[in-house]
């Protein structure tokens with residue numbers, strides 16, 4: 083079993099650290115956010131992620147998991163050091179590597195001889211070499227190990243991944259990282275560093291493309307009187323297509339797809355390839371948000387000036403508290419700019435909506451609907467399917483629902499007098 087340091091204890095770093103401790107390793111998690119570290123030291127998990135609280139408690143109680151803001155403490159005995167740092171979108175669309183490189187600088191002197199630095203952040207091809215230069219240590223290896231976990235099912239995905247990808251030129255270092263995953267039943271793909279780095283962007287760009295395709299088909303289905311449910315089911319049974327990521331919705335967003343698709347367009351351009359397909363995917367997705375907002379406008383007679391719009395769901399998808407690039411926020415911003423009064427309910431904590439003071443965050447799905455002229459379902463939280471449409475109809479000014487996730491029982495809501503509009507149906 084290895085001694086591991088995790089640098090960056092966010093969605094990926096915390097899930098990775100807690101899962102590796104669960105697998106038997108001793109893990110020290112480092113973060114610059116002192117408030118976050120203080121919470122974690124008490125066993126309080128600052129993010130919504132199924133199963134993570136249990137793993138953090140387990141790791142703390144058996145002494146295999148620790149949290150610190152002190153780099154020297156975290157790095158003291160580490161054989162393997164994971165960089166799990168943000169790689170946000172830079173001004174030109176490229177991945178901003180400043181967090182990764184600052185962290186590499188910070189750990190350079192603290193790494194023990196023979197340590198392996200593992201890059202888990204999503205980074206452009208060539209970043210491992212840049213990190214190697216910053217570290218400037220002949221006795222330390224750099225390996226790429228991109229992460230494919232999905233927020234909301236991060237623990238499950240980490241412990242039961244579809245594959246583990248390890249890129250590196252040094253066999254011993256790659257082997258050391260592969261050993262960490264002993265006990266995880268998944269193929270381990272070892273490859274060149276550049277392939278591992280490229281593969282992660284390819285995966286996200288492909289999934290985003292698939293979603294954009296089905297959203298575009300949904301629009302076409304509406305126009306021709308077809309039902310996207312039937313179309314998705316029918317094409318998804320073809321194993322060459324596959325059933326996942328074929329659910330029409332409000333457009334994709336979140337912490338990865340928007341920045342990673344743009345970064346890949348940028349990587350391609352820098353290498354002389356105009357990735358027109360992916361540029362089209364991004365543009366079509368942006369237009370899709372606008373089309374959902376347009377539906378709300380249409381239901382309100384083409385103007386939402388002073389109209390109360392109720393929104394269910396603000397996070398970028400269900401089962402996470404993450405608002406980064408949330409489609410819900412983008413759509414509601416358009417409606418707010420058009421003069422709507424936004425009342426929203428989301429099951430995750432209220433405090434993080436401070437960035438959006440124009441959203442009146444409500445305590446329950448019902449209170450968000452009081453006096454509303456239209457309800458927009460923007461995140462597929464399961465609790466919305468248990469709400470009684472009769473009670474909602476009584477609270478609203480007009481019983482109208484735009485179900486951007488095709489999440490509610492259409493017939494049930496129509497039976498209760500609702501004008502119901504889904505996506506692609």
Ligand SMILES: NC(=O)c1ccc[n+]([C@@H]2O[C@H](COP(=O)([O-])OP(=O)(O)OC[C@H]3O[C@@H](n4cnc5c(N)ncnc54)[C@H](O)[C@@H]3O)[C@@H](O)[C@H]2O)c1
Nearest residue numbers: 090091092093094113114115166167168169203204229233
């Ligand atoms: N979120 C996902 O679902 C997901 C999935 C796969 C890959 N990724 C990639 O993983 C990387 C991390 O993503 P995330 O969502 O976990 O980010 P995050 O913002 O949740 O976490 C990053 C953490 O790093 C900390 N940090 C910043 N600078 C630091 C430093 N110098 N030293 C120590 N800690 C520092 C921050 O305080 C934060 O807690 C990104 O490259 C992302 O693209 C994310």
